[in-house]
Amino acid sequence: MNKIFTSIKIGGGIVALAGLVLMLLAPLIGKNIFDFLWAVDPLTYLGGVLLIIGLGTVAGTYVGLERTKRNAREGINGHSRAHSWSETTLQYFQLFDHDLGRPLRRIAGKERELRAVMQANPEASDPGVVDLLDEIERQTPNFRLMMSNIQILIQLESPESVEELQPVEPNEVIRRIADRYSPVAAEAGKEITWWSEPSELGLVYANSNAIEHIVTNLVDNAVRFAGTHVEVKLTKNPTHFFVRVWDDGPGIGNQYVQHLFDRGWTPEVVRREEKSSSGLGLFIARSLARQAGGDLTVETDSNLEGDHHTAFLLSLPSNLTNQINGIRTNPSNL
Amino acid sequence: MAKVNSKHKILVVDDESESAILRAVRRRLEEEGWDTPVIQPESGHSVGEEFEAATLWYIEQDLPDAVLLDVRFGEHQDDQFRGLGILGEIVERWPKLPILMFTQYSQGPDRETAVRGSLKWDAQVDFIDKLASPDEVVLRLRRLMGAAPETIPIGNQILVDVTSRLVYVGDHDDQEVVLEIQGMKFEIFRELAVTWYRSPGELVAFGRLERYSEGEDPRASLRVRIREIKDAIGKAMDIRFGPSELIINVRDQGYRLVPPKS
Numbered sequence: 001m002n003k004i005f006t007s008i009k010i011g012g013g014i015v016a017l018a019g020l021v022l023m024l025l026a027p028l029i030g031k032n033i034f035d036f037l038w039a040v041d042p043l044t045y046l047g048g049v050l051l052i053i054g055l056g057t058v059a060g061t062y063v064g065l066e067r068t069k070r071n072a073r074e075g076i077n078g079h080s081r082a083h084s085w086s087e088t089t090l091q092y093f094q095l096f097d098h099d100l101g102r103p104l105r106r107i108a109g110k111e112r113e114l115r116a117v118m119q120a121n122p123e124a125s126d127p128g129v130v131d132l133l134d135e136i137e138r139q140t141p142n143f144r145l146m147m148s149n150i151q152i153l154i155q156l157e158s159p160e161s162v163e164e165l166q167p168v169e170p171n172e173v174i175r176r177i178a179d180r181y182s183p184v185a186a187e188a189g190k191e192i193t194w195w196s197e198p199s200e201l202g203l204v205y206a207n208s209n210a211i212e213h214i215v216t217n218l219v220d221n222a223v224r225f226a227g228t229h230v231e232v233k234l235t236k237n238p239t240h241f242f243v244r245v246w247d248d249g250p251g252i253g254n255q256y257v258q259h260l261f262d263r264g265w266t267p268e269v270v271r272r273e274e275k276s277s278s279g280l281g282l283f284i285a286r287s288l289a290r291q292a293g294g295d296l297t298v299e300t301d302s303n304l305e306g307d308h309h310t311a312f313l314l315s316l317p318s319n320l321t322n323q324i325n326g327i328r329t330n331p332s333n334l
Numbered sequence: 335m336a337k338v339n340s341k342h343k344i345l346v347v348d349d350e351s352e353s354a355i356l357r358a359v360r361r362r363l364e365e366e367g368w369d370t371p372v373i374q375p376e377s378g379h380s381v382g383e384e385f386e387a388a389t390l391w392y393i394e395q396d397l398p399d400a401v402l403l404d405v406r407f408g409e410h411q412d413d414q415f416r417g418l419g420i421l422g423e424i425v426e427r428w429p430k431l432p433i434l435m436f437t438q439y440s441q442g443p444d445r446e447t448a449v450r451g452s453l454k455w456d457a458q459v460d461f462i463d464k465l466a467s468p469d470e471v472v473l474r475l476r477r478l479m480g481a482a483p484e485t486i487p488i489g490n491q492i493l494v495d496v497t498s499r500l501v502y503v504g505d506h507d508d509q510e511v512v513l514e515i516q517g518m519k520f521e522i523f524r525e526l527a528v529t530w531y532r533s534p535g536e537l538v539a540f541g542r543l544e545r546y547s548e549g550e551d552p553r554a555s556l557r558v559r560i561r562e563i564k565d566a567i568g569k570a571m572d573i574r575f576g577p578s579e580l581i582i583n584v585r586d587q588g589y590r591l592v593p594p595k596s
Contacts, residue, residue: 097438098406098438101438101464101465104465105353105355105438105464105465106353106354106355108354108355108465109353109354109355109356109357109358110354112354112355112358112467112468113354113357113358116358116361137467140465140467143465144463144465172477175477175532175533175536176474178533178535178536179469179470179473179474179533179534179535180466180467180470182534182535183467183469183470191535191592192535193535193536193537193584193590194533194535194536194537195536195537195538195539195584195587195588197539197587198539198541199538199539199541199542231584231585233587
């Protein structure tokens with residue numbers, strides 16, 4: 001754009017210069033070429049017109065160029081303001097996370113020490129105390145997920161949303177999540193089983209944090225609502241890989257399915273009860289999946305006499321062929 | 335407690351190594367049969383620098399099997415991400431040494447910076463949240479080190495000896511060999527035990543186990559062998575395992591080990 005404006009400006013300058021030259025030459029050669037018109041030779045008129053056109057063009061391009069520069073500056077400043085806003089928010093959040101995490105780590109540490117003492121001496125264990133310790137251990141993954149949700153939400157809201165692709169082993173990501181939630185599920189008398197088909201799924205190019213975050217939200221939900229079993233199955237086709245999180249809970253009524261991924265929606269909203277969670281997990285999970293070029297869908301059966309269950313299916317591109325430089329811009333920004 | 339080829343040494347580098355949460359983790363690592371030496375530099379002006387120097391010196395002198403490393407050392411601004419600097423130094427000098435970053439920054443931009451800046455994708459480095467349960471830390475270290483133990487205890491009563499290819503049943507003081515579990519049956523049980531050791535919820539797909547079956551219908555043959563394993567162990571323990579005990583068939587996809595309740 002700058003080059004075009006500069007060319008026009010130079011052209012205008014040449015035209016104005018030509019006009020000026022004609023006006024200077026007019027007294028010397030004008031009367032030999034044309035008859036006088038209204039006491040002035042026509043070469044002067046011609047020179048004057050060219051000078052005005054040339055100067056007008058130069059002035060116009062100058063104004064245009066300045067306006068373009070200003071727009072560009074505003075654009076950059078607006079962007080950098082937003083960028084610095086999201087960075088500052090993240091920094092504040094990390095401070096907050098650290099400060100909030102510290103007392104919780106102390107509580108969890110003391111809880112685990114006390115549990116070890118009680119395990120060594122079961123006769124001295126008070127059921128009420130055991131209950132309290134179990135509750136602290138149950139709430140710990142909730143806290144971790146909540147903090148992670150807030151962090152991801154800040155990143156999602158950032159105007160500079162770029163998805164970084166790294167080689168990831170989906171099996172390993174799922175394994176970690178199963179390891180984290182298996183003890184929580186066992187405490188509640190439930191079981192998590194996971195597997196992949198084929199058993200060694202291999203590498204994909206994806207954002208490992210995003211996969212972990214999405215599936216953690218799904219498994220957290222599944223463990224909460226399951227009757228006794230949660231299953232996580234990993235599969236793939238030539239272009240995508242899929243994670244299916246299934247639970248044998250009571251299922252979700254058809255009338256609610258369309259609201260499941262709404263920001264802030266929880267079953268309690270309908271019943272006008274106090275919310276037991278923020279209702280952000282599934283919203284964030286689907287936003288992340290779509291940002292990565294995939295999707296998150298749900299299939300559920302709430303017939304209590306039938307095979308009631310809920311299954312979330314996450315599909316994400318494997319990026320095995322279009323992996324060029326490791327970075328893909330957010331498709332919504334393209 | 336799993337017995338490994340030699341006693342594994344997990345170097346703990348954390349300025350809060352005496353905190354309750356670290357003590358709980360170290361106790362669990364020791365239950366696993368691992369030594370947990372702790373880096374405790376003499377206090378100086380810069381906490382982070384002291385830890386960095388002491389850690390590198392220790393590893394130089396006595397190479398551990400893995401390192402459990404914190405990210406933040408003290409409150410000084412320079413030490414906020416000191417652990418990432420130590421991580422970079424270790425990876426550069428000992429690229430094969432498994433490192434588990436034990437931190438509240440287990441996710442997010444700082445982890446990404448560390449991964450991009452100092453690590454290749456195949457580096458033996460993983461991140462885990464400080465609020466992770468001690469069991470989770472053990473599982474993650476097991477996988478990072480790729481340790482194949484000589485023996486795998488399944489609950490309190492069953493022990494798989496991978497080296498001598500035998501299965502024992504009974505208390506620590508009074509164990510008897512289950513002689514019926516040998517050959518293919520041992521391989522099936524070992525496969526289930528090793529998978530359970532790495533990740534307790536992981537199912538072993540039929541395809542992986544059918545390698546140890548024969549005949550025209552490997553699935554049916556596998557089913558028979560699984561029944562025989564359960565019966566043999568049950569007989570030694572004087573109980574009969576039902577369909578949802580010890581080895582369970584999950585939705586006709588594969589089998590999973592479930593330690594018997596003590």
